[in-house]
Amino acid sequence: MGFSIVSLMNCLSRRAFASAGLCPHTVSLPCNPNEASRGGAQTTIHYWAPAGQPRLPPLLLIHGFGPMATWQWRRQVGPFARRFHVIVPDLLCFGGSSPCPASPPPSESAQADALAALLDALPGMPAAARVAVVGTSYGGFVAYALARKAGPERVGPVVISDSDLLKTAEDDRALLERAGGGFDSVADLLMPLDARTARRLMELSFYRKQLTALLPDSVIRDAVQELFSDKREEMIGVMKATTVGTDEFHLRPLEQDVLLVWGDHDQIFPLEKAFAVKRCLGENVRLEISEKTGHVPQTEDPNRFNKVVLDFLLCHSK
Secondary structure (H helix, E strand, O other), rough: OOOOOHHHHHHHHHHHHHHEEEEEEEEEOOOHHHHHHHHHEEEEEEEEOOOOOOOOOEEEEEEOOOHHHHHHHHOOOOHHHHHOOOEEEEEOOOOOOOOOOOOOOOOOOHHHHHHHHHHHHOOOOOOOOEEEEEOOOOOHHHHHHHHHHHHOOOOEEEEEEEOOOOOOOOHHHHHHHOOOOOOOHHHHHHHHOHHHHHHHHHHHHHOOOOOOHHHHHHHHHHHHHHHOOOOHHHHHHHHHHOOOOOOOOOOOOOOOOOOEEEOOOOOOOOHHHHHHHHHHOOEEEEEEOOOOOOOOHHHHOOOHHHHHHHHHHHOOOO
């Protein structure tokens, strides 16, 4: 058996989640709420959360278009779980979550509906519980949709990290140009199946050189194929179903307090977009620029990210 970077990362991530007191769970929800008592087709949502009834305020961590939810939040669950009941779901078509059979690919609005249903189904969660939300990249689109739909009575403070809610088709073209050409679509770049594309994606996503970039091509190729080949078509469908960047989506202010976190060297969603997003989200928005980080400041500078986010959440979760 050869070396598997995926197995190693899964082991490290699961250990971090287990150390934080989080366990894997799966819930099945009816596609049609009116058919809840009659069985039928169901939505499946896999998530991590502490066992038993919540004793702390709930906090929802929403992943982006990366390999695993556990990988993306590995360095957050420990510190956050000391002050919050942390819930880390797989979005629909990612990881262990899947939408109803034959349903169209979920938009970010449909993802938000699924998360709202998950919160309603959590064992012991009070019906009136107000949840804090943190979303990164694509997860920021979902966090925004959830905050808008549920309102401040259900969703409290919102953290959106490196998520261009004003993204346009021109921004996508500019990203492909920064990638150096040779890509027919953003999906080809964000869901690599070869070592060359994976290395370029890492260069665009991180400010600091990653040790994984030093691995042999064969190891990187096997890793990305293991990560992205299985659900590739579903994830492409999710990307196409996203309304951000289309005429269907209109960015409006949120009533909740909002923290924007943005890496100053983000090449996926460049920093200049952060200021435009801040202006559109309303008066209750604070922008925190993470220095010497790229698209994933929660990974590149977790100590700073965790402190800034926790300070904000604890201040506004009352």
